[in-house]
Amino acid sequence: MKAFREYFKNNRFNITCGEAKEIVDTKIIGVLVQFTRDRRNLIPVLQKVQEAEGYLSAESITEISHFLDVSENDVYSVASFYAQFRFTRPGDHIIKVCLGTACHVRGGERILDNVERELDIQPGQTTSDYKFGLERVACFGCCALAPVMVVDQNVYSRVTPAKTKKILELYK
Amino acid sequence: MTFEQIKKNAIAEWEAFENNEKPRIYVGTATCGCSSGALDLIEKIHAELEQNHIEATVIEVGCIGCCYAEPLVDIAKRGRPRISYNNVTPEIISALITDYLINDNPRPDLALCTIGEGEISGIPDISDLPMFKPQVRIALRNCGYVDPENINHYIARDGYSGLIRALKMTSEEVIEEISKSGLRGRGGAGFSTGTKWRFCYNASGDEKYLICNADEGDPGAFMDRALLESDPHSVLEGMLIGAYAIGASHGYIYIRSEYPLAIDRLRTALEQMGKYQLLGDDILGTGFNFNIEIKEGAGAFVCGEETAMIQSIEGKRGMPYPRPPFPATSGLWGKPTNINNVETWSNVSAILQKSAEWYAGYGTEQSKGTKTFALAGKVVRTGLIEVPMGITLRQIVYDIGGGIQDDKEFKAVQTGGPSGGCLPVSTLDLPVDYENLAAAGSIVGSGGMIVTDSDTCMVDLARYFLSFTQAESCGKCVPCREGTMQMLKILTDITEGNGKPEDIDLLLELSEAIKLASLCALGGTAPNPVLTTIRYFLEEYESHIYKKQCPAKACKELISFYILPGKCQGCLICKRNCPVDAIAGDKRMIHLIDQNKCIKCGVCLEVCPSRFNAVTKVSGEQMITPKELISVGSWEKL
Ligand SMILES: Cc1cc2nc3c(=O)[nH]c(=O)nc-3n(C[C@H](O)[C@H](O)[C@H](O)COP(=O)(O)O)c2cc1C
Ligand code: FES
Numbered sequence: 001m002k003a004f005r006e007y008f009k010n011n012r013f014n015i016t017c018g019e020a021k022e023i024v025d026t027k028i029i030g031v032l033v034q035f036t037r038d039r040r041n042l043i044p045v046l047q048k049v050q051e052a053e054g055y056l057s058a059e060s061i062t063e064i065s066h067f068l069d070v071s072e073n074d075v076y077s078v079a080s081f082y083a084q085f086r087f088t089r090p091g092d093h094i095i096k097v098c099l100g101t102a103c104h105v106r107g108g109e110r111i112l113d114n115v116e117r118e119l120d121i122q123p124g125q126t127t128s129d130y131k132f133g134l135e136r137v138a139c140f141g142c143c144a145l146a147p148v149m150v151v152d153q154n155v156y157s158r159v160t161p162a163k164t165k166k167i168l169e170l171y172k
Numbered sequence: 173m174t175f176e177q178i179k180k181n182a183i184a185e186w187e188a189f190e191n192n193e194k195p196r197i198y199v200g201t202a203t204c205g206c207s208s209g210a211l212d213l214i215e216k217i218h219a220e221l222e223q224n225h226i227e228a229t230v231i232e233v234g235c236i237g238c239c240y241a242e243p244l245v246d247i248a249k250r251g252r253p254r255i256s257y258n259n260v261t262p263e264i265i266s267a268l269i270t271d272y273l274i275n276d277n278p279r280p281d282l283a284l285c286t287i288g289e290g291e292i293s294g295i296p297d298i299s300d301l302p303m304f305k306p307q308v309r310i311a312l313r314n315c316g317y318v319d320p321e322n323i324n325h326y327i328a329r330d331g332y333s334g335l336i337r338a339l340k341m342t343s344e345e346v347i348e349e350i351s352k353s354g355l356r357g358r359g360g361a362g363f364s365t366g367t368k369w370r371f372c373y374n375a376s377g378d379e380k381y382l383i384c385n386a387d388e389g390d391p392g393a394f395m396d397r398a399l400l401e402s403d404p405h406s407v408l409e410g411m412l413i414g415a416y417a418i419g420a421s422h423g424y425i426y427i428r429s430e431y432p433l434a435i436d437r438l439r440t441a442l443e444q445m446g447k448y449q450l451l452g453d454d455i456l457g458t459g460f461n462f463n464i465e466i467k468e469g470a471g472a473f474v475c476g477e478e479t480a481m482i483q484s485i486e487g488k489r490g491m492p493y494p495r496p497p498f499p500a501t502s503g504l505w506g507k508p509t510n511i512n513n514v515e516t517w518s519n520v521s522a523i524l525q526k527s528a529e530w531y532a533g534y535g536t537e538q539s540k541g542t543k544t545f546a547l548a549g550k551v552v553r554t555g556l557i558e559v560p561m562g563i564t565l566r567q568i569v570y571d572i573g574g575g576i577q578d579d580k581e582f583k584a585v586q587t588g589g590p591s592g593g594c595l596p597v598s599t600l601d602l603p604v605d606y607e608n609l610a611a612a613g614s615i616v617g618s619g620g621m622i623v624t625d626s627d628t629c630m631v632d633l634a635r636y637f638l639s640f641t642q643a644e645s646c647g648k649c650v651p652c653r654e655g656t657m658q659m660l661k662i663l664t665d666i667t668e669g670n671g672k673p674e675d676i677d678l679l680l681e682l683s684e685a686i687k688l689a690s691l692c693a694l695g696g697t698a699p700n701p702v703l704t705t706i707r708y709f710l711e712e713y714e715s716h717i718y719k720k721q722c723p724a725k726a727c728k729e730l731i732s733f734y735i736l737p738g739k740c741q742g743c744l745i746c747k748r749n750c751p752v753d754a755i756a757g758d759k760r761m762i763h764l765i766d767q768n769k770c771i772k773c774g775v776c777l778e779v780c781p782s783r784f785n786a787v788t789k790v791s792g793e794q795m796i797t798p799k800e801l802i803s804v805g806s807w808e809k810l
Contacts, residue, residue, distance in 0.1 A: 042487040043470055047429065081489040081646075083471030084429060101392025101586065101622045102548035104636050107774075114773060117751060137430070138391030138473075138640070141398070142207045143548035143622075144239035144555060155207035161775045162749055 027052045028063050039068055046079050055086045091126040091133030093171045095119075096150040100139030103147040107160075111147050112136060114164045132171070175336060175456055178448055179327055186328035191250060195228045195273055198246040198254060200316060202235035202401040203394075203433055208242040216262045217245075220269045228273070234402020236316030237556040238303065241284055247272055253288035255295060287317075303553050303572050308534060310542045311358075311518040312558045315402035320437050323444040326405040332450065334524030338413045339458050346417040347373060350520065352528035354540030359385050359476075359513030360591065360618045361693070362539070362606040365520070368510060371500035372418045375508035382420040383485070383504070383511040384411055386427035386434070387469050387476040390589030391640060393620030395544040396514035398556045400427070400434035403518070404441040408464065410517030412450070413524050415462045418510055422463050426481050429468040438466055473590075473644035477692050478503075478511045480646065491646045492692035513618065515544055535561035539605035543616060549586075549623035550577050559604070566600040569623055580625040584708070588617025590637045590644075591697035593704030594630060613704040615697070629726035630709040631716055635663035637701040645694060652695025655686040659702060668729040671717035676706060721792030728772045734795040735776070737762045737807040739786035746776035746787065761801045 031048045035041045045068065049060050056079060065072040079085040097112040112123070115134060119127055123136040142148050145157030149167065156167055189196070197217055201210045214230060221228055238244060241258035247268060248254040255278055257268060264282060271277045280294030287298050298304050309315075318325035326332070338346045351366025372380060384407065388396040400407060411423050427435055442464055445451040453461045467485050474480045475490040482504050484490035503509025512520075519541060523531045532540045539561040545568065548554045552574030559568065565585055569575070576582050584594040593614035595602070602608050609616050624633065642656040659682050662675050683699030690696045706713060715721045722730040735746070735755075742760040754770045757763030765776070777787040788795075798807060 040485075040487040043484065044468070047468060047470065078487070078489055081472060081491075085470065099391070101390075101589065101620065101636070102554075104392075105549050105622060105624055105628050105633070110773060113771075114751070117771075139394065140207070140430075141203045141394035142239075143392060143394065143546065144204065144242070145207065146548065148207075157207060160778055161773050162778050165751070 028060050032063070032067050035067075037068055039070055042068055042070060042075065042078055043082070046075075046085060050085060054090050055088060057087075086124075088126065089130060091130050093131065093152055094133045094135060095168075096135045096137045096140075097123075098138070098140055098146070098148040098150075099136050100143065100146075102139070102143035106146040108147040110161050111149055111159050111164055114161045115149070115168070118165060118168055132168075173448070175332070175448075179333075182324035182327035185324045189229070192229065193250060195226075195250070196248045196254075197228050197230045198233045198248070199230065200235055200242065200244045201232040202398055204235055204239045204398075205242050205244065206433070210243040210245075213243055213245060213260060213262065213265060216265045217269075220266055224269060224274065226269065226273055231319050232321075233318065234315045234320050235398045235556060236287075237312065237398075237558075238284070238553070239555040240553050241555075244284070246287065248288070249273075251290070253286040253290040253292065253297075255286050255292060256284045256298070257282050258284040302574065303555070303557075306563060306567050306571055307558055308542050308560050309558050310522045310531070310534075311406070311515045311544055312399060312403070312556070313522065314406060315399065315556075318403060320402055320404055321440050323405060323441065323448065326403070330525050331405055331521075332409055334521045335409050335412050335416075335450070336456075338416055338524050339456065339460065343373060343417050343419060346413060346524070349528045350417070350523060353523045353531040354528075354535070355516065355519055355523065355531065356539065356606065357513055358515035358519065358543065358618065360588070360615065362616060365512065365516055368500065368512070369414065369418050371498070372420075372508050372510040375501045377508050379422075379507045380418055380420040381504045381507055381509040382411060382415050382418070382423040383481065383509060384423065384425040384517055385476060385478075385481065385511055385513045386425055386431075387481065388428060388431075388514075388618065389473040389476040389644075390591075390618050390620040391473075392548060392586075392589060392622050393546045393618055395546050395556060395619045397431050397434050398546075399514055399518060399544070400431070401437055404434075404437050405445075406518040406521050407514050408438075408441055408445060408517075410512075410520035411464065412455070412462060413520050414510065414512065414517065416460055418508075420510065421461050422465070424465050424467050424485055424504075426467045426469060426475070426485060429470060435466060435468065442466075472646070473640075474646045474692070474694050477694060479692070481511065482509065489646070491648045492694075494691060515619070536603060536605045538607055539616075543604070543619060545619045545621040547573055547621050547623070549621075550580065550625040550628070551575065551623045552577055561605045562603045564601050564603055565595065568604070568621070569600070573623065576623070576625050580627065583624045583626055583628060584630065586614075586622040586624065586633065586701075587620065588615035588697075588700070589620045590641050591615060591693065591700055592617045592620075593700045594624070594633065594708065595704070596708040598708075613707055614700065627724055627726065629667070629722050629724035630705040630712045631663065632667050632722075632724075632726050634702045634705045635660065635667050638663055638698065641694060641698040645698075649689070649691035649695065651686045651689040652691065652698065655682055655690075656695070656698050658682060659686075659699065663702070666713065666716045667722070667727040669716070669720045669727075671713075673717060675717060676710075676713055679706065715792075719792055723791070725789050725791045727791075731772060731789055731791045732767060732794075733765055733770060733772060733774070733776060734788050734790065734797060735763045735765055736786050736788055736795075737798055737802075739784055740804065741784050741786070742804045743781065743784070745779050745781065749775050749779045751775060756801060758801060760804045762798055762804055762807060764797060764801065 126133040149156045149159045245260045246254040246256045283295045285298040355365045356362040475484045480490040480492040499509040544558045638660040642660045645652045647653045740762045747755040747757045754766045780787040
């Protein structure tokens with residue numbers, strides 16, 4: 001690992017994925033090799049790593065910190081500022097309840113209440129079996145069909161509290 | 173290839189497409205269409221065409237703005253206008269293919285309107301629809317008409333002719349043209365675009381940057397997304413013109429990562445521009461160089477603010493910094509930077525394609541041109557609209573929006589999102605422009621417009637916006653960080669029935685301080701929703717505070733659900749659906765809600781069969797119900 005980092009530091013990035021494989025988790029390396037080692041790439045790097053891994057693990061933060069030559073502290077400071085980044089493993093199904101203005105005036109909060117109660121978790125949390133994660137978002141742009149709830153890629157519109165239960169059943 | 177040749181080919185392609193023997197089928201696949209099932213319809217269309225051995229061209233277009241009528245499918249036969257069909261289902265697709273394509277019956281009963289030249293009896297033209305009649309489409313001119321992934325469509329409809337015109341002018345002449353048009357920034361603040369460009373043009377430095385603000389943070393607005401998904405080139409052409417005018421060689425589009433489709437379409441558009449030498453070095457052989465890079469936001473509302481956005485592009489926490497220096501002199505990487513909103517850029521390309529005078533012909537004295545709005549909430553026809561400045565709110569809500577759903581009473585229209593305010597009935601005849609809305613306590617904002625009815629609690633709406641700004645405050649300055657927190661706390665107390673008489677004065681005092689002392693406009697405008705609701709709906713605040721009553725019956729802590737003993741038929745439906753087992757009852761026994769257990773989710777009200785209508789919601793009242801289970805019918809006898 002150490003040798004690899006030295007190599008990384010000294011070689012501006014001409015390592016191939018094949019070489020990297022043996023040393024470090026290929027997923028992170030596969031992502032890092034797409035970028036130059038420039039601090040301004042920090043946010044795109046975080047986004048791509050999260051896309052590959054589902055979240056930002058402590059190990060990947062360390063890796064990013066070495067790669068961009070930014071302290072881990074700085075990496076966390078930036079990552080924790082933005083709502084997009086998570087630091088814990090997400091659920092298999094991600095439930096997003098819209099709390100944009102249109103959804104709010106049409107009862108979005110009651111939908112969220114119901115999902116919270118059904119799954120016994122708060123927004124930002126994951127069920128203990130990692131089956132479901134819950135997030136609140138502001139506006140999907142389907143305001144005309146409010147209130148809106150999205151499970152994975154499926155959009156459910158004009159949701160009612162009674163309907164939420166049935167929707168969740170589909171994924172259990 | 174010269175641009176003339178490119179344009180000739182594009183027009184030839186467009187004409188061949190319009191005059192083709194084969195019928196054309198257009199499907200709206202912006203996010204609104206997709207979420208209503210447009211993608212499944214495309215599969216269905218292909219399957220039906222194959223089954224019936226019909227050849228047709230199926231194209232995906234953007235959003236025409238009738239979100240309430242999605243999914244929309246249009247069919248055009250050669251020499252006839254497009255017929256737009258609304259709320260299409262797979263069954264309707266089968267019917268249309270048999271009836272219109274095979275048997276030539278256009279099915280006026282299923283149609284919304286026709287689009288384009290020609291008439292079809294029994295179907296109105298789009299410009300005669302009440303929703304479209306008052307509209308003028310400049311920024312949205314191509315939305316729903318062109319294939320957003322085909323640059324030739326854009327070019328055939330005069331696209332990039334504005335750039336060609338600009339390239340023949342000097343920078344100063346282009347800036348002058350924009351100034352003359354009277355265009356003001358559409359991102360919220362409404363600052364003169366020409367003046368802003370001049371600042372940046374005059375700033376010294378050989379490297380300058382340009383940013384397109386596509387962060388669209390207002391949580392109830394989708395104008396920029398719809399525009400980028402439906403007609404990305406109109407925005408990109410505007411950016412090229414701006415870059416030429418101020419002398420920028422590098423541009424960024426800062427776009428929310430929640431907009432994957434828009435990002436995708438922008439990438440495609442940039443690639444196509446590169447192929448036509450409309451991007452990169454030596455654009456169209458004129459020696460003008462310009463590159464555009466896409467930066468995806470990471471979910472922070474404050475990054476829509478100019479200085480925070482600059483920080484974010486530099487890879488830092490998106491926290492605003494004090495101005496001056498203004499970005500126009502020292503912005504991204506310390507270089508002069510000009511930031512404009514998506515819609516502003518689309519207007520820029522339109523102005524250069526036509527003329528400043530033409531643009532200034534729309535609108536009012538101080539506010540020229542048009543503005544897009546995302547009309548949503550409790551109106552009948554929700555959607556994306558574009559209207560000349562100076563139109564009244566009444567025309568927007570009633571003529572375009574079709575009035576309030578279920579014939580309820582209009583209460584307020586919220587404009588400007590978390591930075592704006594709620595405007596009551598008395599303001600309905602106000603002409604919409606920057607000055608008038610500001611005088612009424614709100615702002616034009618970026619274009620979110622949410623209509624509310626008697627079921628919406630104004631105190632709760634103010635609390636909602638404060639909860640948003642409080643969560644999105646970056647925490648750098650104290651008035652915004654601590655002030656919004658205190659305001660939210662007071663508002664929450666009021667909505668939960670713990671309000672105190674002095675709370676209203678305290679809210680006003682806090683609002684004043686936060687407005688004056690915040691570092692950026694996030695804090696500076698955060699009190700607006702509270703101030704306007706206190707100004708126009710004081711009695712609702714007083715009801716909550718003095719009577720512990722929510723007139724709209726929306727605040728959970730102040731409402732109760734009851735089963736009306738005279739109406740309950742003992743059918744067990746509510747009991748079975750209650751998530752917390754708070755309902756007691758047996759078959760043919762009058763059901764009872766245990767008020768201590770009830771969490772006020774409203775499921776019982778929703779599931780009680782409408783022929784019984786036995787569940788009621790009250791606020792500030794207590795109802796008399798049986799003490800124990802008694803059989804249906806025995807209540808009246810007691
Ligand atoms: C908290 C905050 C959020 C903002 N969000 C946006 C936004 O999402 N989109 C936008 O175009 N402008 C937004 N603005 C306004 C921008 O700071 C800026 O005024 C605008 O991009 C300038 O472009 P314009 O002159 O074309 O309007 C926001 C401002 C503040 C203070
Ligand atoms: S507010 Fe929920 S989709 Fe727009």
